[in-house]
Amino acid sequence: MRTILHSDLNNFFASVELKKFPELRDKPVAVGGDEQQRHGIVLAKNEIAKKFNVKTGDTLWQARAKCPGLIVLPPHYDEYMHYSQAAREIYYRFTDRIEPFGMDEAWLDVTHSLRLWQDGEEIANEIRRLCREELGLTVSVGVSFNKVFA
Ligand SMILES: [Mg+2]
The missing domain is CATH 3.30.70.270 (Reverse transcriptase/Diguanylate cyclase domain)
Known part of the structure; x- marks a missing residue:
C-alpha cells in the first residue's frame, strides 16, 4: 500500500505578501494584477477577503464591489x-x-x-x-x- x-x-501569494506587511493581517487583502490596466484581476486573497466572497479571477472592480475596504497588493x-x-x-x-x-x-x-x-x-x-x-x-x-x- x-x-x-x-x-x-x-x-500562498497573499501569505507571502503579508509576511512583509504584518499590520495588514487583520484586514481584507488581495494580490492583484496591474491596477493601471483595466483588466487587473485577483490572483490570491487572504481569509478575511474570502469572507467577503472575493474570489481568485474576480476583476479588481468586482472584488472592491464585494469588499469596499479591500487592500490590493501587487504580485512578486x-x-x-x-x-x-x-x-x-x-x-x-x-x-x-x-x-x-x-x-x-x-x-x-x-x-x-x-x-x-x-x-x-x-x-x-x-x-x-x-x-x-x-x-x-x-x-x-x-x-x-x-x-x-x-
Ligand atoms: Mg494553496
Whole structure:
C-alpha cells in the first residue's frame, strides 16, 4: 500500500505578501494584477477577503464591489518562486518522490519514508511545523493511500 501526502500552501501569494506587511493581517487583502490596466484581476486573497466572497479571477472592480475596504497588493513572482522552492526543499527531507502541481501544491509519495517515521500523519505534522517555523507560512497537508484521495 502506498502512502501519499498532498500539500497545499494556504493562500500562498497573499501569505507571502503579508509576511512583509504584518499590520495588514487583520484586514481584507488581495494580490492583484496591474491596477493601471483595466483588466487587473485577483490572483490570491487572504481569509478575511474570502469572507467577503472575493474570489481568485474576480476583476479588481468586482472584488472592491464585494469588499469596499479591500487592500490590493501587487504580485512578486520571484518571491513566490523562492518560497515554493524552499517548501520543496522541506518536502525533500522526507522523500525524493515529489510531484509539484503549480507553485503551491505538491504530491509526496512517502511510502518508503515510513521506516523512519511512524506514519503519514506524523510526516504531515512535521511538514506543517517546518513550513511554519522556517518559512513563516501555513500549509495544509492531507494524508491518504492513493493520489486521488489525498
Ligand atoms: Mg494553496
